[in-house]
Amino acid sequence: xxxxxxxxxVLWLYLWAIIATLVLAVPIIAAGLLSRTGNLAFSLSxxxxxxxxxxxxxxxxxxxxxxxRPATSYIIISNHQSLYDILALVTTLGIQYRWFIKKEIxxxxxxxxxxxxxxxxxIDRSNTARAIESINRGIDRLPPGVSIMVFAEGTRxxxxxIHEFKKGGFVTAVRRNIPILPVTVNGSRRILPKGSLVVRxxxxxxxxxxxxxAGAYTLESVDKLIDETRRVxxxxxxxxxxxxxxx
Numbered sequence: 001x002x003x004x005x006x007x008x009x010v011l012w013l014y015l016w017a018i019i020a021t022l023v024l025a026v027p028i029i030a031a032g033l034l035s036r037t038g039n040l041a042f043s044l045s046x047x048x049x050x051x052x053x054x055x056x057x058x059x060x061x062x063x064x065x066x067x068x069r070p071a072t073s074y075i076i077i078s079n080h081q082s083l084y085d086i087l088a089l090v091t092t093l094g095i096q097y098r099w100f101i102k103k104e105i106x107x108x109x110x111x112x113x114x115x116x117x118x119x120x121x122x123i124d125r126s127n128t129a130r131a132i133e134s135i136n137r138g139i140d141r142l143p144p145g146v147s148i149m150v151f152a153e154g155t156r157x158x159x160x161x162i163h164e165f166k167k168g169g170f171v172t173a174v175r176r177n178i179p180i181l182p183v184t185v186n187g188s189r190r191i192l193p194k195g196s197l198v199v200r201x202x203x204x205x206x207x208x209x210x211x212x213x214a215g216a217y218t219l220e221s222v223d224k225l226i227d228e229t230r231r232v233x234x235x236x237x238x239x240x241x242x243x244x245x246x247x
Contacts, residue, residue: 006198009198009199010197010198010199012055013052013055013056013199016051016052016055017052020047020048020051020052021048021110021111022110024044024045024047024048024114025110025111025113025114027044028041028044028045028048028114028117028118029041029110029113029114029117031044031117032114032116032117032118032119033117036143037119037143037146038098038117038118038119038120038146039096039143039146041114041117041118041119042096042097042098042118042119043096045090045114045118046090046091049086049087049090049091050091052087053084053087053088053091056084056191056199056201057201057202058084058087058191058199058201058202058203058204059202059203059204060087060088060091060092060203060204060205060206061092061203061204061205061206062092062093062094062205062206062207062208063205063206063207063208064207064208064209065092065093065094065208067181067208067209067210067211068093068094068095068181068208069211070095070145071144071145072145072147072179072211073142073144073145073146073147073148073178074097074147074148074178074179074180074181074211075147075148075150075169075170075172075173075178075179075180075181075214076089076093076097076147076148076149076150076180076181076183077150077152077165077169077170077180077181077182077183077229077233078149078150078151078152078182078183078184078185078233079151079152079153079157079162079184079185079233079237080151080152080153080154080155080156080157080185081156081157081160081185081188081189081193081194082156082185082188082189082191082192082193082194083156083192084188084191084192084199084204085151085156085185085188085204087204088185088188088204088206089149089183089185089206092206093183093206093208095145095147096143096145096146096147097146097147097148097149098118098119098120098121098138098142098146098147098148098149099115099120099121099148099149099150100120100121100123100135100148100149100150100168100169101115101120101121101122101123102122102123102124102125103122103123103124103125105122106122119138119141119142120138121134121135121138121139121148122134122138123135131168135168135172139172139176147181148169148172148178150168150169152165152166152169152170152226152229152230153165153166154166156194157189157194158194158195160189160193160239161239162230162233162234162237164230165226165229165230167222167226170214170222170225170226170229171219171222173214173225174214174215174217174218174219174222174225175219177214177215178214179211179212179213179214179215180211180212180214180225180229181208181209181211181212182208182209182210182211182212182229182232182233182236183206183207183208183209183233184206184207184209184232184233184234184236184237185204185205185206185207186204186205186206186207186236186237186238186239186241187202187203187204187205187238187241187242188204190202190241190242191204202242205238205241207236209232209233209235209236210232212225212228212229212232
């Protein structure tokens with residue numbers, strides 16, 4: 001019986017994902033074509049995220065949002081536990097930001113072009129020179145006050161632990177003198193762990209750390225910036241967080 005229920009739940013979510021994508025794809029792409037900033041397209045993408053949270057019976061909440069300074073661009077550094085991290089971050093932070101995304105996502109019908117229309121930054125992870133060129137070009141075309149989101153571990157955690165951070169986002173922060181905003185996501189792995197299709201109802205918590213001045217570091221000391229950022233993310237990490245949707 002449990003297996004049948006899980007199958008029905010998965011089919012339910014896939015159905016809603018398809019409906020939400022089909023309904024919002026045209027407005028998001030149109031907004032991206034009509035606006036050079038991508039801000040409207042990003043705002044419309046929140047509707048997709050809210051819809052998926054609602055039909056999953058998942059609630060996202062945020063702690064310490066007041067630490068985010070309005071109209072300030074950040075390199076947002078987050079841990080990565082689940083696909084639901086994305087939905088939680090999009091719906092709670094309350095600021096405009098774009099993603100560093102592997103270029104292969106562009107091939108996903110509608111979804112990939114919607115991300116492109118929102119002015120996200122696609123990178124070729126197999127070619128460092130091209131990746132740096134794409135990052136610089138992407139940042140240059142972002143409007144003032146728009147941040148960049150980076151999952152510094154590079155992929156979802158397979159075991160629920162916070163793994164080592166990759167340098168890419170931190171090097172960009174130092175070179176561009178963009179402050180780091182450490183963000184921790186709690187509870188999302190319980191909702192949907194890596195490798196699973198079954199979504200459990202519950203809460204996801206987003207915790208905002210104090211911004212870190214990347215201008216105080218150099219490329220030679222970027223490892224210290226990485227260590228400090230990771231320390232903040234881990235300090236706010238609660239591996240036992242298991243918020244219930246109806247509390």
